[in-house]
Amino acid sequence: MKYMADEYVARDPRTGKIIHQRQKSAEMDIRSLQPTSGAWERIPIFEILELAEGKIETLELSLTNGGGFVKRTDGIRALSRVYENSIPKAHELLLEALDDDETEIRIAALEVMPIFSLKLHTDLMIYLSDRLQDKDNNVRKVAMQALQKMSPIFPSGCEDILRRELRNEDKNHRKSAFEALKLTSIAWPETGCLHIDELIREDDVDLRRRGSKILKNIASKGGPSGWDLIGWSLEDEDPQVRRNAAQCLVTLTNSEPRIALILVEHALNDDDTIVRNSVIRAMKKLDMQSPRVTDMILRGARSRDLNLRTACIGQLSIILTGDKLRENAAELLRQETDPKLRKRLTALSIDIELDGTESEKNKFLAPVEKVNEINDDELNIKIKQDEPKGEHDKRKASRPKPEDLR
Numbered sequence: 001m002k003y004m005a006d007e008y009v010a011r012d013p014r015t016g017k018i019i020h021q022r023q024k025s026a027e028m029d030i031r032s033l034q035p036t037s038g039a040w041e042r043i044p045i046f047e048i049l050e051l052a053e054g055k056i057e058t059l060e061l062s063l064t065n066g067g068g069f070v071k072r073t074d075g076i077r078a079l080s081r082v083y084e085n086s087i088p089k090a091h092e093l094l095l096e097a098l099d100d101d102e103t104e105i106r107i108a109a110l111e112v113m114p115i116f117s118l119k120l121h122t123d124l125m126i127y128l129s130d131r132l133q134d135k136d137n138n139v140r141k142v143a144m145q146a147l148q149k150m151s152p153i154f155p156s157g158c159e160d161i162l163r164r165e166l167r168n169e170d171k172n173h174r175k176s177a178f179e180a181l182k183l184t185s186i187a188w189p190e191t192g193c194l195h196i197d198e199l200i201r202e203d204d205v206d207l208r209r210r211g212s213k214i215l216k217n218i219a220s221k222g223g224p225s226g227w228d229l230i231g232w233s234l235e236d237e238d239p240q241v242r243r244n245a246a247q248c249l250v251t252l253t254n255s256e257p258r259i260a261l262i263l264v265e266h267a268l269n270d271d272d273t274i275v276r277n278s279v280i281r282a283m284k285k286l287d288m289q290s291p292r293v294t295d296m297i298l299r300g301a302r303s304r305d306l307n308l309r310t311a312c313i314g315q316l317s318i319i320l321t322g323d324k325l326r327e328n329a330a331e332l333l334r335q336e337t338d339p340k341l342r343k344r345l346t347a348l349s350i351d352i353e354l355d356g357t358e359s360e361k362n363k364f365l366a367p368v369e370k371v372n373e374i375n376d377d378e379l380n381i382k383i384k385q386d387e388p389k390g391e392h393d394k395r396k397a398s399r400p401k402p403e404d405l406r
Contacts, residue, residue, distance in 0.1 A: 004370050005213060022077065033149055035111040038374050040077040042066045048082055052093050073108040080116045091120045098127040107209055110142040114149035123218055129161045132173070144176035151180040155191040158184075162195065165268070167207065185217040192218045193225040200229065204249030205238050212236070212244035220247040220255040225260050227252075234263060239272040246275045249282035280311045294319045301332055313341055316348060326351065 036347075042065045044052065050056050052075035072355040076097050079090040094116055097109035102233050110119050112133055117124050121371070128150065147165065151158040162184070165177035181379035185192025192214060199211030212233045218226045246267060252260035261280060267279045286293050297319055300312035313332065320328060329348035 001347055029093070030115065030118075033115040035077040035108075035115075035299070037068060038074065038077065039066070039068055041081075042073040043070055043074060043081075045081055048075055048078045049086060049089060052079055052097070073104055074106040076105065077112050077315045078208075079112050080119060083141075087119050089120070092115070095123060095127060098131060103139060105135065106131060106136075106139050107142050110139070111144050111207050113146050114153075121157065121366060125150075125154070125157045128158075132161065132165060135380065140173075144173065144180075144394070148176065148180040148183060151184045152187040155184050156186045159194075161193070163198070166199065166210075167204075168197070173234065174206075174210075178214070178375045182214050182217055185214055189218045189221040189223070189226065193222050193229060196229050197225070200233055202242070208233075208241050209235060209244065212241045215245055216251065219251040227256065227263075231263055231266070233277075233375065234267050234270075242267075242270060242272060242275045243278065243297075246270075246278035246282075249278060250285060253282050253285040257287060261290070261292060261296075262316060265292075266309070268296065268300060269305075272304075273307070276305060276308055280308060283311065288315065288318045298328065301328075302335070306338060309336075309338070309341060313344060 020066050041063070042061055043059065044065065047059055049260045051059055051070065051072060054072050054199065056075075057071065059075075061068050061070060076094070079094055079163050082090045094109055094112065097105050098113070100106055100109070108129075113124055113128065128143060128146055131139055132147065134140050134143065144165075146159065147158065151162055158180075162177060164178060165173055165183065168174050168177065181192065181195055185196075189245050196211045196214060197217070199207050202208055202211075210280055215226070215230055215233060219230065222229070230245050230248050234243070249264055249267070251261055252263065253382070264279055264286065267275060268283070270276050270279065283293075283296070288294075298306050303312070304337050316325060316329060326349050329345045333342060333345040333349055336345055
């Protein structure tokens with residue numbers, strides 16, 4: 001069963017404007033939002049509210065419903081199953097459970113919160129924010145899981161919570177929040193861009209590194225905002241931030257080749273080897289017929305970096321032909337010091353048909369026609385047939401037979 005949160009409208013937190021709705025492909029599998037499978041699934045619907053409210057301490061399930069006993073926490077986990085006209089009452093009980101003194105009650109309420117939010121989400125974000133700061137570690141852990149599930153559904157509703165959690169000094173909170181941001185960026189690229197835009201401006205290098213790592217999730221769908229974020233991250237003083245951004249370039253060559261070309265040109269001579277290697281992979285996917293790509297490869301063939309020179313020289317025979325290829329290869333050969341590249345450039349700088357070795361030249365000659373073999377008997381017969389006839393043979397051949405004279 002799948003569900004779309006159609007009534008929710010995501011808005012840009014800075015402008016208040018509506019963020020473009022997700023495509024139908026962003027449908028979520030409702031099962032991922034439900035509590036872990038358990039006895040709560042077998043509680044008769046008409047018993048759920050009283051059990052969740054605590055009016056019934058325990059309930060014995062009939063054999064038809066699988067048997068066994070359920071308690072208040074099971075009733076709370078089942079609140080999303082109530083009939084439509086009971087949703088307001090279930091919502092009230094859920095809010096009470098989220099603020100209950102008992103740890104296990106708060107945990108059960110957090111477990112059902114994501115799925116229940118699809119029915120009625122009023123005030124749930126406020127309680128989620130509180131539970132993320134709960135004194136109990138287990139409650140906070142379940143609250144983090146709830147945020148990961150709810151942020152992709154309600155991006156602007158969770159925006160302030162997520163912003164705070166991303167900067168939480170507790171490493172577990174921060175790690176969980178960035179996972180939530182990753183999932184949100186996939187569902188709502190524009191929202192992802194808003195958060196990453198703030199993160200890559202932070203002085204805290206860990207935030208910039210983690211933020212830039214999510215760029216790959218918005219590279220193909222983030223639009224101009226996403227391209228800017230990748231470009232800015234490629235200029236960061238921290239190599240890891242630039243590495244994360246450079247990993248987006250191959251994706252961009254497929255979705256936005258013109259933008260990819262601009263960014264590849266910019267990052268081609270980066271000081272970091274790993275960044276350059278990512279740039280090289282992206283460069284090989286660009287349109288080799290573009291004059292701009294040709295110029296870039298020729299510049300790269302003169303680079304001080306051996307890997308970059310090797311990659312660019314390897315592309316010469318793709319971007320150039322004939323005299324242009326030989327002239328450029330000869331020019332590069334004069335300044336190249338690497339033995340392998342010199343050998344490659346030497347091969348590219350000569351016209352093999354004219355200046356190659358005899359065996360190389362022979363490859364351009366037309367193939368010799370095949371002559372059928374003749375055995376000795378056939379050869380003797382042919383020789384006899386072809387022998388010139390003597391004078392006696394000629395007279396004999398021309399002498400008429402007696403019967404011809406009659």
